[in-house]
Amino acid sequence: MALWSGRFEEGVNEFTQRFGASLPVDKQLYAQDIAGSKAHAAMLARQGVISDEDAQAIDAGLTAIQNDIEGGNFVFDINNEDIHMSVESVLTKNIGDAGARLHTGRSRNDQVATDTRLYMKARAADLMRANVALRQALVEQAEKHFDVILPGYTHLQHAQPVLFSHHMLAYVWMLTRDFERLRAAYKAADANPLGAAALAGTTYPLDRFQTTAALGFDHPIPNSLDAVSDRDYLLDLIYACSVSSMHLTRLCEEIILWSSAEFGFITLSDSYSTGSSIMPQKKNPDFAELIRGKSGRVIGDLVALLVTCKSLPLAYNKDLQEDKEGAIDAADTLHDCYVCAAGMIATMTVHPEAMMAQAKKGYLAATDVADYLAKKGMPFRQAHEVVGHLVLLCDKRGCDLDDLALADFQAESDLFEADITECLNLEAIVAARTTYGGTGHEAVRVQMAEAKEALACDEAAAARLG
Numbered sequence: 149m150a151l152w153s154g155r156f157e158e159g160v161n162e163f164t165q166r167f168g169a170s171l172p173v174d175k176q177l178y179a180q181d182i183a184g185s186k187a188h189a190a191m192l193a194r195q196g197v198i199s200d201e202d203a204q205a206i207d208a209g210l211t212a213i214q215n216d217i218e219g220g221n222f223v224f225d226i227n228n229e230d231i232h233m234s235v236e237s238v239l240t241k242n243i244g245d246a247g248a249r250l251h252t253g254r255s256r257n258d259q260v261a262t263d264t265r266l267y268m269k270a271r272a273a274d275l276m277r278a279n280v281a282l283r284q285a286l287v288e289q290a291e292k293h294f295d296v297i298l299p300g301y302t303h304l305q306h307a308q309p310v311l312f313s314h315h316m317l318a319y320v321w322m323l324t325r326d327f328e329r330l331r332a333a334y335k336a337a338d339a340n341p342l343g344a345a346a347l348a349g350t351t352y353p354l355d356r357f358q359t360t361a362a363l364g365f366d367h368p369i370p371n372s373l374d375a376v377s378d379r380d381y382l383l384d385l386i387y388a389c390s391v392s393s394m395h396l397t398r399l400c401e402e403i404i405l406w407s408s409a410e411f412g413f414i415t416l417s418d419s420y421s422t423g424s425s426i427m428p429q430k431k432n433p434d435f436a437e438l439i440r441g442k443s444g445r446v447i448g449d450l451v452a453l454l455v456t457c458k459s460l461p462l463a464y465n466k467d468l469q470e471d472k473e474g475a476i477d478a479a480d481t482l483h484d485c486y487v488c489a490a491g492m493i494a495t496m497t498v499h500p501e502a503m504m505a506q507a508k509k510g511y512l513a514a515t516d517v518a519d520y521l522a523k524k525g526m527p528f529r530q531a532h533e534v535v536g537h538l539v540l541l542c543d544k545r546g547c548d549l550d551d552l553a554l555a556d557f558q559a560e561s562d563l564f565e566a567d568i569t570e571c572l573n574l575e576a577i578v579a580a581r582t583t584y585g586g587t588g589h590e591a592v593r594v595q596m597a598e599a600k601e602a603l604a605c606d607e608a609a610a611a612r613l614g
């Protein structure tokens with residue numbers, strides 16, 4: 149019998165019952181549903197709306213249900229539309245009238261919003277911890293291969309030499325920003341809708357501040373209509389997941405390229421690679437590809453919820469039942485991608501000689517040679533032209549800039565002197581980039597300290613969230 153059977157002469161049929169149910173998804177919220185109900189019952193008793201005996205019976209009954217669910221002894225009956233009705237109907241069956249008093253001054257509209265917010269706070273905190281672990285793995289590789297030089301690219305063409313540590317730290321900063329987005333999503337979820345009831349609040353003397361404190365929310369939501377219809381906190385979380393997932397596609401794309409025979413910059417560990425069923429020699433970066441591929445679904449989850457919420461009039465509409473599946477999927481997916489990427493990065497082998505060999509190709513010193521002339525007074529545009537001629541000469545001879553004789557340089561400009569060789573040394577080229585945020589060793593050491601400080605701060609913040 150449905151909880152609203154009083155007004156109805158007929159029930160829905162089996163198909164529509166199943167079609168209308170959210171239980172297969174929201175049963176994951178059982179712990180939050182029970183916590184919310186306990187807080188509501190305790191508050192009702194303190195406000196004199198129900199008796200202390202009823203509140204105690206409700207509390208004990210809910211604990212028993214939680215034990216049953218966790219022990220695998222709870223029957224989820226699809227005739228109950230959702231987790232809220234499942235728990236309440238079994239509670240009432242088990243403890244009688246006290247159970248039937250639990251829903252006083254409450255609606256599933258504020259109940260579902262409460263449960264989902266509690267659940268998403270926990271998920272955001274999990275994601276923040278997994279984000280920190282991935283940053284840790286990147287920092288460790290950066291420290292281990294601090295001095296290694298590889299070609300920096302623009303347009304995927306050799307551009308200027310950079311430190312491997314600098315390259316890894318670029319990803320650490322992306323993920324540091326992702327952490328902030330996750331923190332913002334946590335904050336957005338951290339407000340209590342309970343007590344808004346169906347949409348308008350209730351006539352019972354509910355104390356919303358009591359349930360706010362009991363459930364660990366930051367504050368009660370100030371508008372009952374907004375409380376039951378706001379899903380921004382889910383959008384914020386899926387957006388945070390989407391951006392971070394996109395960042396992982398960039399990292400994984402490089403892992404895939406770097407592990408190819410053409411680059412040979414890294415070797416993935418066997419535990420993060422797979423073979424081929426037909427080609428015995430194959431070692432494929434499947435997991436990096438999978439992380440890259442999963443971003444499609446996460447970003448799809450964001451678009452799906454944006455469209456679901458679009459044009460919805462206040463307050464609750466059943467459309468909103470579609471909100472949880474995508475948000476849970478986005479959080480699950482990104483979490484597992486973080487874990488997988490962290491393991492893959494921590495276990496990969498870096499090949500400094502292969503990186504260096506590539507850095508020696510493609511005239512990576514050209515900008516520095518032009519700067520050499522500019523520092524001696526030649527206007528930079530003119531210096532650019534002179535070095536362009538030298539590169540063309542190398543191209544024709546099939547050599548690199550450091551194969552040219554001093555006379556070759558001097559034939560283009562008499563500003564060149566013997567010290568030009570210093571401009572051709574990759575180590576020196578890198579080290580000279582001393583500006584804050586540059587790839588010079590000293591600058592990267594400063595940056596590394598900052599990245600590690602942010603990491604330690606975020607690790608502590610995520611741990612405090614429990």
Ligand code: ARG
Pocket residue numbers: 170174229230256257260464466468469470
């Ligand atoms: N199963 C519903 C959901 O997830 C719970 C709220 C139902 N409220 C209602 N007025 N039908 O959205």
